Amino acid sequence: xxxxxxxxxxxxxxxxxxxxxxxxxxxxxxxxxxxxxxxxxxxxxxxxxxxxxxxxxxxxxxxxxxxxxxxxxxxxxxxxxxxxxxxxxxxxxxxxxxxxxxxxxxxxxxxxxxxxxxxxxxxxxxxxxxxxxxxxxxxxxxxxxxxxxxxxxxxxx
Numbered sequence: 265x266x267x268x269x270x271x272x273x274x275x276x277x278x279x280x281x282x283x284x285x286x287x288x289x290x291x292x293x294x295x296x297x298x299x300x301x302x303x304x305x306x307x308x309x310x311x312x313x314x315x316x317x318x319x320x321x322x323x324x325x326x327x328x329x330x331x332x333x334x335x336x337x338x339x340x341x342x343x344x345x346x347x348x349x350x351x352x353x354x355x356x357x358x359x360x361x362x363x364x365x366x367x368x369x370x371x372x373x374x375x376x377x378x379x380x381x382x383x384x385x386x387x388x389x390x391x392x393x394x395x396x397x398x399x400x401x402x403x404x405x406x407x408x409x410x411x412x413x414x415x416x417x418x419x420x421x
Contacts, residue, residue, distance in 0.1 A: 330369035
């Protein structure tokens with residue numbers, strides 16, 4: 265059994281077009297391979313990863329502190345400390361977290377770590393492909409990339 269205290273894990277900073285947040289990859293620090301877990305801190309007025317869903321990995325959200333908004337395929341829902349939500353590995357699991365409150369929103373994201381996985385970003389009209397290591401995994405990948413959904417080609421081209 266491995267364990268780590270989150271205070272000993274360094275934050276990774278993300279700042280991309282209205283997606284500004286910090287993340288501690290807890291599962292990587294204990295060498296987990298089949299389960300991912302990250303601590304997120306989302307400043308007021310910011311958003312997490314763009315709206316997306318996975319085709320091979322189920323995810324779960326647990327809110328530790330703060331308030332926010334959860335965008336899903338079914339609409340928007342308010343978030344507060346103690347809330348738990350799951351996102352199936354299909355289109356119905358689409359989600360994005362938004363901090364519309366006045367204090368940082370802290371939450372855990374847990375995920376299965378299956379590969380290969382395709383992550384679909386319907387609002388961006390693109391998808392991500394991960395083979396050899398799932399999204400969030402740190403092992404080498406034999407194939408990884410992001411592609412426009414409209415770039416579909418005929419099988420024999």
